[in-house]
Amino acid sequence: MLVLTRKANESIMLGDDIELTVVAIEGDRVKVGIKAPKDVEIYRSEVYQKIQKENLEASKVSGNMLGKLTEAFKNNKE
Amino acid sequence: MKINSPLGEIEIDDQKVITFPNGLIGFSDHKRYLLLEGEEGTPFWYLQSVENEALFFVLIDPNQFFNDYQIDIHKNELASIDLEDSSSAVVLTLVTVPDDINKATANLKGPLIINPDRRLGKQIVLHPSPYGTKHPLFSETKTRGAV
Numbered sequence: 001m002l003v004l005t006r007k008a009n010e011s012i013m014l015g016d017d018i019e020l021t022v023v024a025i026e027g028d029r030v031k032v033g034i035k036a037p038k039d040v041e042i043y044r045s046e047v048y049q050k051i052q053k054e055n056l057e058a059s060k061v062s063g064n065m066l067g068k069l070t071e072a073f074k075n076n077k078e
Numbered sequence: 079m080k081i082n083s084p085l086g087e088i089e090i091d092d093q094k095v096i097t098f099p100n101g102l103i104g105f106s107d108h109k110r111y112l113l114l115e116g117e118e119g120t121p122f123w124y125l126q127s128v129e130n131e132a133l134f135f136v137l138i139d140p141n142q143f144f145n146d147y148q149i150d151i152h153k154n155e156l157a158s159i160d161l162e163d164s165s166s167a168v169v170l171t172l173v174t175v176p177d178d179i180n181k182a183t184a185n186l187k188g189p190l191i192i193n194p195d196r197r198l199g200k201q202i203v204l205h206p207s208p209y210g211t212k213h214p215l216f217s218e219t220k221t222r223g224a225v
Binding site: 039043044047048051057059065066070076 | 083085086102103104116117120133134157158172173174179180182185187188203205211212216
């Protein structure tokens, strides 16, 4: 991993059009400002990873489970 | 063209393909899907990749399980599927089905939003949000914010 030291109000360019700025440093928290094109998706890593993991689990569904799932729904409704 | 999906053999009608320009999170290489309706009278939908027949998801209309499910969709996210108004977006959530079907869960934190007219879709991430990634579908204790 590339490690750079920056002070408050200093920034880093990622390619031509993404700029990360250290907006403020307060104790153990760093506020980061991000300027990026609208189509660049920005997520907190832990949230992104959680959704990614859940998507991966959701993709592991087999055909024979589908009928059972429909049954479970009907039984639950009764 | 036909594919062998977990639902059986499916004919792919290109007119009906929904494009997720960014794919789903963790599946950015797979952008084109068919949205298939489940058995009548059930709230299930299926999302079948047309690029990889093994890639397949179960979806639900979250409102049929979680009456008070409400989300704010950011206008940039709406714009990415060519919508201005969230009332025209179809919102569906992914379901995780473990071996014990009764423990199936819905991911209310990462719903899919779809523009049915333009056939565009996107998975969004709600943050901050009271919703988690594993809300039991069937349990009597549908705890809010379950993780």
